[in-house]
Structure formats: C-alpha cells, structure tokens
Amino acid sequence: MSLPLRIIPLGGCGEIGKNMTAFEYGQNILLIDCGIMFPENDMLGIDFIIPDWKYLREKRDQIRGIVVTHGHEDHTGGLPYLLKDMPDLPVFATRLTRGLIEVKLRHHKVLDQARLQTIEAGGHLELGPFGLEFFRVAHSIPDGVGVGLTTPAGLVVHTGDFKFDHTPVDGKPTDFAKLAEFGGRGVLVLMSDSTNADQPGTTPSERVVDAAFTQVFSQAKGRIIVGTFASLISRVQQVANAAARHNRKLAFAGTSMLENVKMSQKLGYLDLPSDLIVRLEDTQRMPSDRVVIMTTGTQGEPSSVLARVAIGQHAQIKAERGDTVVMSAHPIPGNEEMVNRTINRLFQRGANVLYDPIAQVHVSGHASQEEQKLMLNLVRPDYFIPIHGELRHLRAHEALARQVGVAPQNIFVLENGYTVEFHEGEGRIGERVPGGYVYIDGSGVGDIGPAVLREREVLGRDGFIIAILHRDPDTGELIDLPEIISKGFIHPEDGEDVLSGATEVVTRLSSDPSLTDKALQDRIKDKLSEYVYHETKRRPMIIPVLS
C-alpha cells in the first residue's frame, strides 16, 4: 500500500522554502537546507532569523538526515541551532559545503559531536525510503548540488540555488544531462529556484565579472578594496586571478572571509599561488598600487569591515583619495539604504567606488526567466512548486510554468508551513503546520516574540514617558509631586512645556484618592496619552508607576 508523500517548505522570512524544506513519507523525514535570513527593517534589534522547526521536534526519531545544497549562509546558517536541538542528526554535504559548515559549527562549539558526511555531485545515497541523486548546479559558489529524490510516490527534483552558467568560474556547469535524464524518467514534482523570476532573459555568466575586474585593475592607481560576501568563493578566485595578472598582492579582512578562504584553499576549491597572499597588516607598508584587499560588508552592516572603513574607523584599512572600492555584491532587499550610505561615505573619503550599474562588478547567482523555463522544459514535471523567493517571485515563476505548458491546477504556490501531499500521482494541499521563523537576538533564541517587537516599535518611534507617583497607602493621596521621566520622546529643552504639562495632568488625575491603583494607572495611560498626542501628535509609551 503506498502512502502519501508530504512536502513542506519551512522557514524563510518573506521568502518561501528558502531556508528549509521537509519531505515526509510515512515515518520518514528528509530535510534539505537550514539557513538564516536577515531580519526585515521593522524587526527592531533582531540579529537574524532561523526557520521554526517546531513541527520537526516531536518527530526527531523519524528524521533520516539533512542535505545541504551549498555553502551559503541562507542555506547553512541555521545548522548550529538545529544541531543544538538534534545533535546526532546526520548532515550530508559536498566537500566544500561540508568544509564551510565545519567552520561554522566550530564557532558555535558544536562541531565535535556533529555527524557530517560527504556526498558528491553525480553520487547517490539511500535514506530509508528515499533515494537521493545529487546533480551539479552552477551558482556563485563552487560545489553546489540539486537533489533528485526518488520516493515511493514518485521522483521529486529540487534545484537548490542555480543558474545555467555555461562558463562558470570553476568550469563546472549545471548538469543538463542529468536533468534531461530525470525528465525522461518522469518527474512528479519540480521544486525550482524563483529568486529572479521577475528578471527577463538570462543571468550573465560569472565570467562577465572578470572583464569588469580587468578594467578596474588596469585603471586603478591606488589600493583596490573589493567587498563581497564571505561565502562567495568564486568571486575570491576571480579577484585572486585579477590580482596575480596585475601584479598585486591580495589580503583578506574579516574573520569569516579569512576562515572560508582557508578552508576552500585546503580543500582545493581555491587556487591561490603562495606568493599572492599577504597579511592585512603587511599591506600598510606596501605601495598602494600593489595591494588588493577583499572584505565583507557589502550590505552596509554597521559593524562590518567596509562600514568601518567608510567612517574611518578601521585600524588597518584606510580609504583614501586614489583608492578604488568595488562593491561586488547586490544589496539584499531592505539593505539598499545602508549600502548607499556606505558608498557615499567612501566617496566622501576620496575613494572611487564602483558598483552595479556603474560597472558590472557583480552578477546574480540565480537563474532568470529564460533559464527557469529551460529548467522546466528539461525536467518536464507533472507538478511544479516554485520555491526560494517572495510570493511575488513565486507568482511570476508560476506564470512562466504555465507558459511552458504545466497545467495551472498542477502548480502549487505555497507559503511556509503549507503541506502538499502527493498520493498515487495526485497532488493536493494538505494541513498547515507551524512554518514561521524564530528570532535570534544576541544570545536569545526565540525569546523575542511579536509583543516585544511591538513594544520596540512604539519605543523606537516615539520613546516613552514614565510617571512615578507616591500615594499614601492609607489615604490614597499623593505624597509629593509626580516624577516624570522621558526618553526618546522629545528634546528635554524643547519639551519643557509638554513635560511640565504632563506633570499637571498626572497630578490632577491623582487627586481622587478613592481610585484604586489599577484604575488610576489606566486613567493616567489614557489621559496622559491624549494630552501628549494633542500637544505633539506623538504617541510615546506611557508607563505609570505607583510606589
């Protein structure tokens, strides 16, 4: 008797199925990826977000393992937290991906007990009822794979992050033959990367960045500083090649980039001549036209190397007139303003800053519309589930799938936590499970919820006013004048009138000794709020304290 196969996208903030996907067949669960996301701008104080795997927790002993498709943060970053929850969970990854995961787990002190296993593109693996075949996909990091998942309910193809780059930096294009072979075998469901589903045409090859770098390196007179993601290993190789060609030495800034580079080099995924690399501190004594520095911080994060260089607060890197800074990454949506600010500040210091569209120093790692259609036509699935994108991207991807002939009723545009069940060749939406996300703030995992965020929003927008009252416990009368403290509400000098008015309001409200403490607090909240709004059109948080 066959059972239904359940597919559940889990986690991703705004994006769907980006950070984790679960496949469930009977008492067997397989996971793909476990990444982190940047918080949105109104998730105040949140450092990042991990998938909510509440649903999986009680089914721990059914989980056969987790496959990680490639070594980028948004696919690996949640693993340390997952492995704190489920220490003995087998993790399957290709050599480079595994190496980068090791770096991460070591930081979190969970490497020792981790059960990591190496897989390879072209290889296969049996896990309970699941047969896994891994196929090469080109992306902006080497050694990425997609997964062909044979289940009793049919064959599922999960692309991971991909583009159809015919000339990738590592010379290993996406495995067209394997995709076509899946197509010939008959694919029940395709799950495919939707990131660029609103971008027409084809994403340029990583090679075009080489041309841009050649131009930059030919023209630059001073130091060259290249910003990119710490895990964009292909870009590191490209910059290293350009540096070697133009007789410059290369240094790295930022721990995460340094460690990723070391690991990639050790594993043979980065080819760096031994005399090319210098230490960051050595660059200060070298002629500036002999130096390239690679660093992180292209998202404008205030604590990043590049942001500190931009405000002149990095000990070893000074950006000066004549220097060239290359922003070799696109802003993640929501980060544009901070990125632009960093660029403007670097210009202010006299550096020349190159960024797309000024120069094509970055290309996306994700397939555009023509590639997405090619994927659909190679795999020719019965069903299609667009993943890795916001709802608008999934909808655009849905439109493409219709164009290439997937039956409209066979396309499932899901949200995180929605279940699709496939049984005897038929797919349908099933029950919904918890599929949100968990906030990481400082060392806290999930101890911040919507209520705390709402408080932060109010405090961040208009600050607060505390009114401290001393009542005589016997008579209920005020013992002395209420004390008013405010922060983030108004400049104390400009606000003198408003604040002394607030004292009067509170004093007046407190003149009725028959009010209970609770009733008085409620009245102060209402009336003081009203008064303050009338005076300032602001709504600070009002906190009456009776003591």
Add this chain to the structure above:
Amino acid sequence: MSLPLRIIPLGGCGEIGKNMTAFEYGQNILLIDCGIMFPENDMLGIDFIIPDWKYLREKRDQIRGIVVTHGHEDHTGGLPYLLKDMPDLPVFATRLTRGLIEVKLRHHKVLDQARLQTIEAGGHLELGPFGLEFFRVAHSIPDGVGVGLTTPAGLVVHTGDFKFDHTPVDGKPTDFAKLAEFGGRGVLVLMSDSTNADQPGTTPSERVVDAAFTQVFSQAKGRIIVGTFASLISRVQQVANAAARHNRKLAFAGTSMLENVKMSQKLGYLDLPSDLIVRLEDTQRMPSDRVVIMTTGTQGEPSSVLARVAIGQHAQIKAERGDTVVMSAHPIPGNEEMVNRTINRLFQRGANVLYDPIAQVHVSGHASQEEQKLMLNLVRPDYFIPIHGELRHLRAHEALARQVGVAPQNIFVLENGYTVEFHEGEGRIGERVPGGYVYIDGSGVGDIGPAVLREREVLGRDGFIIAILHRDPDTGELIDLPEIISKGFIHPEDGEDVLSGATEVVTRLSSDPSLTDKALQDRIKDKLSEYVYHETKRRPMIIPVLS
C-alpha cells in the same frame, strides 16, 4: 566694482541641493525650491525632513523671492514651513505648480497671507540684481521649468528636475533651443539634475508607459487599481486615457491625489471627460471590469490607501482574485522592503500585481547619462555643479562632465551647506554654512535632535529596564525590594530568570548605604548593563530611579 556670486545648496537628506538652493549676490538672495524628503530607516519616528534654513533666517530682508521649479513634494513640501517663518516671502511658480502649492498651503492654513505669483516657461523676471529666464523642462509632471539666472557675475543655468523626453504626455518637450541659446551666450555655471547619473543610456519616454497600460487594460478581467504618487499628474492623464479607451470609469482614492487632480483639472492640465470620473463609493456597485481606481501608497507607507488595501483594511477598496494592481512608481531607496511587502500581500489576496520589471508601468522622470551629456554639451558651461543626487550620483555626473570636456578643476562636487563663490569668472569653494536638515515628527518642527534619535535607536533595538528603589532618606538603606520594569527587552516569561537576576544585582548594589544617590545610580547603570549583556548579549537602556 563687481561682487562675488555665492551658490549654496541647502537641505536634502543624503541628496545634495535637492530641496533648496540659495544664490547670494551682495545683499540679495534668491532661492530655488523648498521640498521635503523621506527620513532614512534609522531616523526612527521621523515623519519627514525639511531643509535647515538657519542661515537664511537672519538675512530674511535680503531674500528677493523663491522660485519653485515644479509641483513635486521634494520641491514644494517645505514651503508651508518656510512661509510660517517668512510669511511675506514672494513665491514664483508656473500655473500648475502654483495650483499644487495652493492646495498644500491651504492644508497648513497659510494660503491666505501667501504672496504667490505666476510665472511661465519662456517668461522672464527681474529680482534685484537677478534676471530670471524660465525654460520648459520635461519631467513626470507638467509645467516644470528650469531657470537661467543672469547675475552680474555671469549666467547660471539650473535645470530643475528634467529628462529629454521627445514625446512627453503633455506634448511639451524640454526647450532645447533655449538651452542652446544660453550656450551661445556663454554660461558661467551649469547646475544639473544628477538623480540617474549612474544609469547608462537614455531614460525611456513617458509614452512607453502608455503601451504597458494598453496591454494591462486589454488583459485585465477585474478591477484595475493603479498606484502612483499624488503629484504624478502626467500618469493620471495616461491612466485616464487608457480607461476611456477601454470603457472603464475612473475613481480616485486618497485626499492628496483627489485634491491635486481637481486643481490640475481646473487649471486645464488634466483632460478628463466628465463622464469618465466616478466617486470611489460608486465603484463598489459597478461591475469590476468597468472600474479603474487610482491611488497613492506605492512606497508601502503603512497608513496609505494601498497598504491598507493590501491588509484588507480599506473600507471601499477590496483587492480580490481577478483584480489587477499596477505599481506605477519606483520605490524610493530605503522603501524597497515595505513596497515588496505590500506587493506580496496583494498577491496573497489573489490580486495580480504588475510592477517594473514585470511590466514597464513606470519610467523615471530624470535624465540618464546620455541626456546629461547632451545637457552639458548644449549649455557648454565654464563650471559645473552636479546637484539633485547622493554623493555617488554627483561623482558619476562629474565623470560624465569630464568626458564631455569640462575642466576637472571647474567641477564642484559639493555637500549641503558648502558655498561656491564666483568672482570675475573664477570659481572657488568658500565658507561652509549650516546646511543640514530639520526633523518633522508629528507637530514638532526641529524638537527632535540626534540625542533623542539615539535614545530611540537604543530603545528600538533592545528596549529598557527601569529599576525603582526606595531608600530610607536618613540611613540610605533600601526600604523594600527594588521594582524592575522592562519593555521591549525580553519576553517576560522567557526572561523571568534574567529579570529576577536583575533584581538581585540591584539589591546587592544598594546594600552600601554610604553611596550617594548619584553614585548608586551610576553603579546600577554600569553593573546592571554588564549583567544583562552577559546573560542576553543585549544592551537595553538602564534607568535607575531613586524615590
């Protein structure tokens, strides 16, 4: 004896000379534009920003007037505040611009005493030593002008916001002949719009939007909702034309859009057949395929019509399956995330959402690189001051000016408040004057400064902890247990241990009755902060209250 001419870009947040520019010759000052800007994402709680005209305040009697180049918010929105400061300042604007200013001043109850005067493209005006010639510029609103400013020091050309649209919606292209004539006469300085200086090629004509609308209107089965800026009058005309062609009725939502449309129609800048327009409430009873609604909210502002439609909280507009929403505006940098969220939510309600790059339903109103070079070559100035853009745009514009042959030392890339002086044909950077911006928060103008914003940042990121202590005034000993109140810091249940730990820390610190109140408060701030960071890696604001 000739005097120096001083040019001072004032105001603009991130952008330079965007919202106001001052020209000073002897005891005579002329102003161009007075606009508002959106706050940046970390200016918490700020509604918008106006230029800081501190420098002008003491020179009020030298100011001959202000010219407003066109009717967009970022060039008109500060006027009500300026006129509250300087009620009798003459304001010069073309008919439509003046009409839109009147709408704004009426709202702020400063219309009655305002001294508005109408100018026209092709016209001229003498103001003290200044001779002003106004020339037509194409932009995304009709009746925009640039200014040719003849001064004893030479001729200055200020483009305002412009593009070289050969087929603008109102049929009135930029006045090439006048620009060439200025060039022939000899131009001392060109000040030109840099907004798109990092965009190669030519900005598409507003007409391409017509083609996109035709396609949208031909295919849409249900209601069409078009979002755009309230002052994008050309777009209103285009939507009205498409509605008429496709036998739909048009309604407007949002006061600002409604009032701008009324004024533009009254003045003859909008041609709306009388049977085309219906009231918003009437659309609810009409077949949905006969309806177009135009509205504001393309920037994702939570209180806007479109954002409320997206969360299902607009009384008269419901977005449903079959409806088409057109985002006919680009996100202003910093707003991308809120815009995307609005789009995703509209998809969630079943509507189809069209936005660039899915469909070319918006084009920029600003010149791209080829147009900027054409402007430089028409005017052939001795000096060049790129304006209207962030520093990165000004630098890109500078590079273009060098390409077309402006001497590098004759290009001034300024920041707000920097002065350039021109004397006997020579330009040089002069003194710096206050040129920042003023925050508007609720009804407060400038009562929020950096200190309050820093408090909001801390509060928004990690909340606060208040520790209330009662000391015996005589002995300095604690009378009872300290009271700890926290908001925005941690979920009270999850944080129980941390908060009771905080009580212990405060109690222990207070055990020394010899400490002065001040010393005790300082110690609580330090030690409680340390304790909380150790436990949570967060830094809430610590407020000790001794009472």
